[in-house]
Amino acid sequence: MMVSLKLLRSTAPEALTAGCPSRVVLDHVTSKWGVLVLAALAEGTLRWGELRREVDGISEKMLASTLRTFEGDGLVHREAYPEIPPRVEYSLTARGRELCEAMSPLLTWVVDNADAVVAG
Numbered sequence: 593m594m595v596s597l598k599l600l601r602s603t604a605p606e607a608l609t610a611g612c613p614s615r616v617v618l619d620h621v622t623s624k625w626g627v628l629v630l631a632a633l634a635e636g637t638l639r640w641g642e643l644r645r646e647v648d649g650i651s652e653k654m655l656a657s658t659l660r661t662f663e664g665d666g667l668v669h670r671e672a673y674p675e676i677p678p679r680v681e682y683s684l685t686a687r688g689r690e691l692c693e694a695m696s697p698l699l700t701w702v703v704d705n706a707d708a709v710v711a712g
Contacts, residue, residue, distance in 0.1 A: 621691065
């Protein structure tokens with residue numbers, strides 16, 4: 593079934609309105625880097641450098657910001673190990689895995705149709 597704003601608002605009248613928290617979550621999740629970071633972590637736990645290489649083109653600043661946002665949202669878990677040199681690993685939480693499962697068809701569609709869409 594296709595989801596529309598009208599359908600969503602039939603059960604939750606404030607869904608995706610200007611003051612609704614869903615807009616904040618939508619902004620975090622669908623940001624340029626957000627989708628890619630989540631998709632990279634869908635394969636499993638990654639260290640900082642691995643994640644940065646996997647998300648081609650992301651700056652250190654944007655990766656740090658995106659990870660902090662997702663950690664605050666409860667989508668990503670950060671595990672810091674008291675070692676020298678320091679080791680930090682990132683993984684999806686249960687909520688993050690659920691989100692990635694929901695995003696999977698969208699990402700597949702984007703990859704399958706990107707050339708045609710860009711070509712016009």
